[in-house]
Amino acid sequence: MKSTSLDLNRMADALRFLAVDAVEKSNSGHPGAPLGMAEMATVLWSRHLKHNPANPGWPDRDRFVLSNGHASMLLYALLHLSGYDMPAAELQRFRQLHSRTPGHPEHGLTPGVETTTGPLGQGLANAVGMALAEKLLAAEFNRPGHAVVNHLSYVFVGDGCLMEGISHEVCSLAGTLRLSKLVVLYDDNGISIDGHVQGWFSDDTAARFRAYGWHVIGQVNGHDPKAVDAALQAAREQAQKPDGRPTLICCKTVIGKGAPTKAGGHEVHGAPLGKAETQAMREALDWTAAPFETPPELAASWSALERGRTAEQVWRLRFEAYRSEHPELAAELERRWAGTLPDSFVENLPARLAALCENTQALATRKSSQLTLDALAPLLPEIFGGSADLTGSNLTNFKGCVIAGRDQAGNHLSYGVREFGMAAMMNGMALHGGFIPYGGTFLTFSDYSRNAIRMAALMRQQVIHVFTHDSIGLGEDGPTHQAVEQVPSLRLIPGLDVWRPCDLQETAQAWSQALQRRTGPSALVLSRQNLPALSRPEQAEAIQRGGYVLRDAAQPRAVIIATGSEVQLAVQAQEQLAALGLAVRVVSMPCSSRFDAQSLAYQEEVLPLALPAVAIEAAQPDFWRKYVGRQGAVIGMQTFGESAPAPELYRHFGITAEAVVLAVRGLLKL
């Protein structure tokens, strides 16, 4: 041990004052957690974390996730002191517009921030996904004598993260999968916003995690650097065992530690200490440096630039040795890290899509999705599928896929009945790199995972959600399972592409677009029931525009817009209206966000303002006012569904071609 505990305590104080000064200056933020976790952070970052501040993108770095993201100033102080591109000027702009120091850590904005945290429990889930990605990638690429993928994922969590249900989902799964390179440090300070947690959270957390099969180190004094160091050492040993388990280190801490009068209370959680307390803290800790300044000797102890450069250099040499023995593997691993699609995928895609569309059977789009996976997945080693215990219903598995498990690398995982956990783990896998994760559940249960879908969009991560059983069309399972509001609701998430395809070709195009969209998540909304093939091969490119004229008519007098399983009804209505001498156009709109991104000229060409419009979708109808206006008509679901065979339900709720015909005639007053 080079640094003494005393040094480490002083280093911790350096974190403390940066956090306090920043919260004080912005007059907003959370000082309590940074103060309480200062020693934990110091020991981890200065003595264990493998990272290179000069290259936050080094693929084999350890990951660090601050799941209790409100402690953001702790992370910013760590980045600053370690030598990341985080100047003191940015600390002084804590929580100000366009600073690198927003209220909660934001991935993509701040170098060194591995994931965006704040919504409690999700950072932990991201880290479980990162540890899973590491394990899978190591199994796929490491070779004897060449452990080129070998890093840990460390997480700080608070009481809040551990109260959240998602912590159960992902920690149960992490235990089952033996993700031994996951190390969680629990900031057990006994305080949450409402006060002493004992009144609402009296779990024996150590016992709980042992029940998940974890390696638990309990009763660590979180303010004793030696104790924290020993625990981390034990965790790292566990991580390298062939049958190791994930580690939980329970650190007893005092919230706001260092604040002379406020430490240990819940008021220190989310409000500045105030001038007097800050001053008293400076005196109590004998801290004479000016605000935002760190004494040079401490700054030197903190800098990880040299250590980081050496660590990466050592690894680079190892990687070159790997490359010389396994040149193809090395090239492939670099491609995976870079996140570029394989050349063979790009080359073969058009032909495979075209071949798929030769199949003109009536198919459920969930089946079309599986056929697409059968065709495309073999071209994409980075694809990693799964389902929240509905594999055979979501049809997320594909020919030749390998089921991953505790002792088995693979490319499809049974996540168990854990929708939210799955979604947040997929975010972690995408953030880790090397994978394009996708996962399935019933559309109605997108509610469970909703905030993780949002987080993927906020972080612009490529995660693909497969939501099957997408409407009353699922039939007998009834209203709890029938998505009525979920399609329009998902469309509201900024940056999420929601695809609701009507047939195999649209489904294949949706998958193709989602796979090529490296900068954001996509949701594929798929039917349980069979749907006829409607789009023509030559419309492939039009589909990519999100909305297009599926079937036109000479001088149409109205437009019918539809998605997914209702496109067939639009086509039938068109035919019935034609028989009455009324020419109408049918627009299929599989992805409205894509359509909205087209030129106004294209949009106007497809949906001329002058033409009255009727939309039909077996979902809450308000969304369509955007395209049909106040005076158009929308045929949809104003209520929840019912339990009955699907065809009966469509009749019962009036979602029929006849209803469209009536609506068009109503608009045309004919």
Add this chain to the structure above:
Amino acid sequence: MKSTSLDLNRMADALRFLAVDAVEKSNSGHPGAPLGMAEMATVLWSRHLKHNPANPGWPDRDRFVLSNGHASMLLYALLHLSGYDMPAAELQRFRQLHSRTPGHPEHGLTPGVETTTGPLGQGLANAVGMALAEKLLAAEFNRPGHAVVNHLSYVFVGDGCLMEGISHEVCSLAGTLRLSKLVVLYDDNGISIDGHVQGWFSDDTAARFRAYGWHVIGQVNGHDPKAVDAALQAAREQAQKPDGRPTLICCKTVIGKGAPTKAGGHEVHGAPLGKAETQAMREALDWTAAPFETPPELAASWSALERGRTAEQVWRLRFEAYRSEHPELAAELERRWAGTLPDSFVENLPARLAALCENTQALATRKSSQLTLDALAPLLPEIFGGSADLTGSNLTNFKGCVIAGRDQAGNHLSYGVREFGMAAMMNGMALHGGFIPYGGTFLTFSDYSRNAIRMAALMRQQVIHVFTHDSIGLGEDGPTHQAVEQVPSLRLIPGLDVWRPCDLQETAQAWSQALQRRTGPSALVLSRQNLPALSRPEQAEAIQRGGYVLRDAAQPRAVIIATGSEVQLAVQAQEQLAALGLAVRVVSMPCSSRFDAQSLAYQEEVLPLALPAVAIEAAQPDFWRKYVGRQGAVIGMQTFGESAPAPELYRHFGITAEAVVLAVRGLLKL
């Protein structure tokens, strides 16, 4: 023990064949779980459950929740055999339109169904809420020698429920609160849809629940009536201990038990057994009765009509004794059960609302909400508030409220950081009766609880959600905390009233309406930041219509529609336009579902089709196309927010009075 194990096994077979025959006839459904839980159900229902089939509304009945709702046919068979209003004809219409036997059990549709289940984990959470309601009501109303509130809540859960995160949230809290009258029977069959759960769920569930402080009875043979009976007896003893704990009974079972070749496999979970297997099962179990028929001696053993009548009668006599000693308490308890508001509330409401509105300070609507609670809560003993660890931010507590805890009855609970669990527990409290539950969190975390909000709407339960920090107006906490899509997204849930008030009067009216709405949930969406008082006392009634002319102008040339914190911007724009000689009307729309329920004439009066319209709301804008059409303008948030002080964010995102002025001028081409 009157009935022998042999009898009980035979009774269980009666359940089995009804379940199998119904699934077979409808060619849809889940036979595996009913077959596996048949003995557990038989022992509980015939020997322990306190209920009266002739009166499913008896307030002191035990509650039974089938959290694994896909096993619905088990429950329907239980109701049928026990003597509820569930004729065999309804069993034959399993999963058909408008039957009493939908795919998943639906409260309100089927007598004896305590809650709607299907979305896994939530039934368990509802039951925790029921047990909490019982404990609180007992503490409030029971008197020495008069235990008029004294019933248990029993739940069946499967692996799926226990994998879901919500199970952690509510079971952790149930342990902390020592809800000893909660008894959970775990159908531990080791199988979920993807196969043997060991690959994705290897928790030591007994140890997990012990870590929550539960009384756990492990390793019970779920097919041995004696073993199940003994466990239930122990649970009931635990329930009556002064410091008792909730009980988990882990029943080892075989999924599909009784099906000769399919038992124990995952294919029996969700598909009919098929004719051959059903026939083989009849032979193997020596079952000669025709489909949907029960041999008379078994039917007689099953009938709970007499036992139920006696049990209720005994209780009624006890209640009359209570009434004679405590007439006022008895009357009050009956009122609480009936769910009618107190006369004093109805009488005092107008004056209290009027008094509130004398306060014309600028106030955050979260503060307005607290002031309203201060004024109204003392009139409503049935109100039960809480917060997911944000009490001081949501301001859900009120003057004189009593914090409830393990050993303390009260009317405000710290639920911990458990948004989903809180929402589903509130549903359970509402279903139990005696309470109007409300609970708070930040609006953005309504995502976490979304499916429970949906379930309240589906079940038409009076639950009130207090969602504060409702937009970029919360400022520095940044995009993870800034709701952008949540308001429009909540508006999509059928039957949910979403209120976004602009000042104290609108907030008070929103509360008043939510409290009087006995047949559905409401969400109150409230600001963190101060807002000026804008509505006038004489507009109280107009507010109740959900949308109204807040400030008119002579011969307006356009309408500006706004909600919540943006109404002040609409008013400023109106003034700026007036200065330019342009008369416009300002419409405040605190609750669009209420506005949509008004007559078309009223709607047209407020928002004439002929007038161009601009909407402003700091949220995803598409919703407003419903009112402004394709050619109107909407000023809102097309992206996620940022971390910065709120006023800067409003300017940055262009949500300003000036933007409204420009939009109106654009529409009028002036």
